[in-house]
Amino acid sequence: MSPESKADKHARALEILRRLEGAYPGADCALHWKDxxxxxxxxxxxxxxxxxxxxxxxxxxxxxxxxxxxxxxxxxxxxxxxxxxxxxxxxxxxxxxxxxxxxxxxxxxxxxxxxxxxxxxxxxxxxxxxxxxxxxFGIPSGIVVDTHVHRLAIRMGLCKRTERYPEKVEKELMPLFPQDRWVFVGHALILHGRQVCIARAPQCDTCPLSDVCPKRI
DNA sequence: ATCCCGAGGG
DNA sequence: CCCTCTGGAT
Missing domain, CATH: 1.10.340.30 (Hypothetical protein; domain 2)
Incomplete structure (x- = not known):
């Protein structure tokens, strides 16, 4: 399989963002907090x-x-x-x-x-x-890379499959998305990772991002 | 690279 | 039983 060009990868990332916005319009932090x-x-x-x-x-x-x-x-x-x-x-x-x-x-x-x-x-x-x-604080300083975001970035082909360091994953993800969507990307990927792209059993057959995902698991 | 560590699901 | 869960410090 020929490697994906940078331009193609960027275009695919933006399409992934569009799908996430459609599937999880209100994605937000699931932790309960007041201050x-x-x-x-x-x-x-x-x-x-x-x-x-x-x-x-x-x-x-x-x-x-x-x-x-x-x-x-x-x-x-x-x-x-x-x-x-x-x-x-x-x-x-x-x-x-x-x-x-x-x-x-x-x-x-x-x-x-x-x-x-x-x-x-x-x-x-x-x-x-x-x-x-x-x-x-509403300051998009980076993209949250937790266990879900890390796994999904690899499965979606948005970072190197062998990448083990969250900070390097974050540096690969940031240029792929507009800065004012970084916070949403984190929340939406976490939600998608919990509900659909589950660690043990990814629900690829019902996944709204299936056709923009390389599915290299 | 290893350790911390209980709860939940399969 | 095993794997996973919004990681970080040593």
């Missing part, structure tokens, strides 16, 4: 965990710890107990407490709005920072 601090906490919790599992525990968590000062003051055991059901709970509890203390000490209890400041927080790397910048 940037809550979104930051929920996103840290969401690592290797389904959003439903996170949404089950955050109402009680946000009631107990409504702000960074409250979460920074909580004990490790207390926080672990509140988030145990989602897995990776020791690391997440430690990061939540450290991150909250950083917000209090360095940013007056507010969530910062730059990539550099966000990624300096405990438990926050580029993916989580992109979620905050794009979804909480």
């Amino acid at each position: 940037p601090f809550q979104l930051l906490v929920a996103t840290i919790l969401s690592a290797q965990t389904s959003d439903e599992q996170v949404n089950k525990i955050t109402p009680d968590l946000f009631r107990r710890y409504p702000n960074p000062a409250a979460l920074a003051a909580a004990s490790q055991a207390e926080v672990e107990g509140a988030i145990r059901s989602i897995g990776l709970f020791r690391n997440k509890a430690k990061n939540l407490r450290l991150m909250s203390a950083q917000l209090c000490e360095e940013f007056g209890g507010e969530v910062p709005q730059t990539m550099e400041q966000l990624t300096a927080l405990a438990g926050v790397a580029r993916k989580t920072a992109n979620v905050l910048l794009g979804t909480a």
Whole structure:
């Protein structure tokens, strides 16, 4: 099979975007949150965990710890107990407490709005920072590459099939889509990955993107 | 490259 | 049983 040209790949990416806009017009963050601090906490919790599992525990968590000062003051055991059901709970509890203390000490209890400041927080790397910048602050600084976006980018032939690093996948995806659609692309691909292009059993027969997908799985 | 880790689905 | 889930730190 001859390799796809850059122009063809770009045109196909824009058609994929059109299909996503048609299939998931209201695609949005599935995590429940009311302010940037809550979104930051929920996103840290969401690592290797389904959003439903996170949404089950955050109402009680946000009631107990409504702000960074409250979460920074909580004990490790207390926080672990509140988030145990989602897995990776020791690391997440430690990061939540450290991150909250950083917000209090360095940013007056507010969530910062730059990539550099966000990624300096405990438990926050580029993916989580992109979620905050794009979804909480309306600043499209990149494309969220989580486990779904990573898998779909490979299946759709939008990045190298052997690419293992999310940041490199993101750099391949960004020039393929208009910057003002980057946030939507992340939300829509995650939704599509959960509902149709499922990890174990992709539903190719009912997929609205089937004819613009190389299907190299 | 490895570790963290419980819940849900097949 | 096995695989997967809106990753990040060491």
